[in-house]
Amino acid sequence: MSTLTDRIPVMVPYLGIEEEQAAAEAVASGWIAQGPRVAQFERAFAESVTAAHGVAVSSCTTALHLSLVACGIGPGDEVVVPSLSFIATANAARYVGADPVFADVDETTGNLTPDTVREVLGPRTRAIVLVHQGGVPADVRAIKELAEPLGIAVVEDAACAVGSVYRGAPVGAEAQVATWSFHPRKLLTTGEGGMLTLDDADRATRLRRLREHGMSVSAADRHASAGPVFEQYLEVGFNFRMTDIQAAVGLVQLGRLAEIVRRRRELAAYYHALLAGVPGLRAVRDPEYGQSNYQSFWVLLDPDFPGGGRDGALARLAERGISARRGIMAAHLEPAYDTVKHVDLPATERITRDSLILPMFHTMTSAQQERVAAALLEPVASGV
Known part of the structure; x- marks a missing residue:
């Protein structure tokens, strides 16, 4: 039996004294709501993905919601989404009154493809939410080549993909609009929080209004004014703001991002070496057109994989003090x-039924990875 001290967690946020100091400085400044640090974080994050504008919000879920509002999606419209994604992806369509339409994914990458999207397009399709699943970049250009001639908006759900690379550029560099998550499970965290990045200045201005109740003048600008300001509420908006405390942490995390991605790819390479050549097991890998940040390291097992398949592997790892997770859910x-x-979703159902996510975190040791691999492969080694 393992003890609490030798348990291997599935994920540990990489935070240090610098984040603690940045948050304390924000508190000491007296400006803790959305303010100058949020604006600074928006600019820095947008620059990191080579986008013109960043709009910080309270979560990636609210970012997805706002992206569909800004694209004019509403009741009567259909939004193509992968079922193989956290449920927020589909929920965002429902939030604006649209109907989510589930498309299948490629079994290797876990992402939508032109073929799977084409199968579910219809006269009411107005948008596609393209998820970069688990940090594996989706083939954005291929989807846009299908969507743009039809006047269909493409929203990139890059919740897991900060630091991933698509055709030599950061994921999000070619986005009409991309949405990001800073949840603790992500490489870059602010506790909770999210971001939209885009190049359209007018749309960015509207998104900033929408996140703050539709006000014509932000709270920060009102407080900074030397005279009275009488704001207007130009449309029905939302309270989707990020705080300056979160943004202060995010700025420090952004400075760590290259180091974090380098370390995760190093960890992934060792997992690949430990698991190479095992019959009935396939580990997630880079697609030919990009590089993953390995936000999640997932493996797909054959249903008859020794030791009880995926569910048996999860139980075995848990018994040995190793926290793993079932694979990506199917909404x-x-x-x-x-x-x-x-439509039939065979790849989606195969992945969600037979995959699991292995532990990976910045301070993970080689010995811990070896322990994970040994537990996973124990029935193979023993010939059970």
């Missing part, structure tokens, strides 16, 4: 969406 199998009609 169409959840009660919230079980009445939504959909």
